[in-house]
Amino acid sequence: MRFGLIGTGPWASMVHGPGLAAAPEVELVGVWGRSAExxxxxxxxxxxxxxxxxxxxxxxxxxxxFAVPPEVQADLAVRAAADGCHLLLEKPVATSVEDARAVRDAADRAGVSSVVFFTDRFIAPSRAWFDEVQATGGWRGGWLRWFSALEDPDNPFGASPWRHEKGALWDIGPHAISTLTAALGPVTRVRAVGGERDLVVLTFTHESGATSTVTLTAYAPLPATGFDAGVWGEAGVLPMPPRPNNANLEAFQVAAAELVTAVTDGRPHPADLALGTHVVELLAEAAAQLGARKED
Structure with missing residues (x-):
C-alpha cells in the first residue's frame, strides 16, 4: 500500500519514517511537513x-x-479522509471532542479505515499480557503510573509546545485509557483530581464493573520517572511487563501492517477512530473536571 507521511519532528524521524520504510506491504511515497527544510x-x-x-x-x-501535533493532525486527517486516504493516526486524535468526532465522521463518510497508534496495543509482550488478562478473568481493578520528565535535556520531546501546554493528561493519558481499556474493558466514567503542575490522578469505572486508577505527570524529577501497571482480582496481582528497549519502531511497523490488513479485510481495527474518539471524550471530561476544581 502506498503511504505518505505527515510530519518531520522527532517522532517522525525516529519511528514513523523508518517504520514505514521498513514495514512489509508498505511503500513510502513521500513526506510533507510544515518546515520545508x-x-x-x-x-x-x-x-x-x-x-x-x-x-x-x-x-x-x-x-x-501522521506525526504532527493533535490540532494539526485533526484538520489534515479530515482532508486526507475526504481524498480517500486510509488513516494511521497519532494519539490523541485531537484535543477537542468536536475535532475528534469530525475526523471519525469524515472517515466514516469516505469509507476509509483507521488505526490509532496506541503503542502498547502493538507491542508483543503487552499483547501477550492483554491476552492473559482476558483469559484469566475475575479482575476487580487495575492501576497505571507513568511519570516522565519533559524538561530533561535529553528528552527528544522537550521542545514540543503542545506537550508543555496540555501536559500529561493529553500526552500520556491516551495511552493509559487505551491500555486499561484493553485489559479491563471499556471505560464508562472518569473522575479526575489535579496536583502540582500537570500531575493528575484519574479513576476509571469500567463496563466490566472493575475500577482502575491512573497517576500521570510529565514533570517528575528524573529519579522518579518510570512506568508500571497491572491488574488485581481473584487470581491475585498480574503486573504488566515493561516495554522492550526500542520497541516503538517495531510496534509502528505492526500498526502500519494492520492498517493494510483492515483495508484488505474490510473489518474495523480494535484501535480505530471509534476508540480514538472515545479516548478524547474521556480526556475532555477529565479536563473539564480539573478546570471546575481550579475555579472552586
Whole structure:
C-alpha cells in the first residue's frame, strides 16, 4: 500500500519514517511537513520524495501516517479522509471532542479505515499480557503510573509546545485509557483530581464493573520517572511487563501492517477512530473536571 507521511519532528524521524520504510506491504511515497527544510532532510534520509503540498501527497497515496501535533493532525486527517486516504493516526486524535468526532465522521463518510497508534496495543509482550488478562478473568481493578520528565535535556520531546501546554493528561493519558481499556474493558466514567503542575490522578469505572486508577505527570524529577501497571482480582496481582528497549519502531511497523490488513479485510481495527474518539471524550471530561476544581 502506498503511504505518505505527515510530519518531520522527532517522532517522525525516529519511528514513523523508518517504520514505514521498513514495514512489509508498505511503500513510502513521500513526506510533507510544515518546515520545508526539515521535510527535505527527512525525505533524503528515508530515500523518498519531499512534498511541498499536503494535498498533492494525499492525491498520490492510499494511506497517510501522521506525526504532527493533535490540532494539526485533526484538520489534515479530515482532508486526507475526504481524498480517500486510509488513516494511521497519532494519539490523541485531537484535543477537542468536536475535532475528534469530525475526523471519525469524515472517515466514516469516505469509507476509509483507521488505526490509532496506541503503542502498547502493538507491542508483543503487552499483547501477550492483554491476552492473559482476558483469559484469566475475575479482575476487580487495575492501576497505571507513568511519570516522565519533559524538561530533561535529553528528552527528544522537550521542545514540543503542545506537550508543555496540555501536559500529561493529553500526552500520556491516551495511552493509559487505551491500555486499561484493553485489559479491563471499556471505560464508562472518569473522575479526575489535579496536583502540582500537570500531575493528575484519574479513576476509571469500567463496563466490566472493575475500577482502575491512573497517576500521570510529565514533570517528575528524573529519579522518579518510570512506568508500571497491572491488574488485581481473584487470581491475585498480574503486573504488566515493561516495554522492550526500542520497541516503538517495531510496534509502528505492526500498526502500519494492520492498517493494510483492515483495508484488505474490510473489518474495523480494535484501535480505530471509534476508540480514538472515545479516548478524547474521556480526556475532555477529565479536563473539564480539573478546570471546575481550579475555579472552586
Amino acid at each position: 526539515h521535510c527535505t532532510a527527512l525525505a533524503a534520509d528515508l530515500g523518498t520524495t519531499a512534498y511541498d503540498d499536503a494535498a498533492a501527497l494525499f492525491a498520490d497515496v492510499e494511506a497517510v501516517a
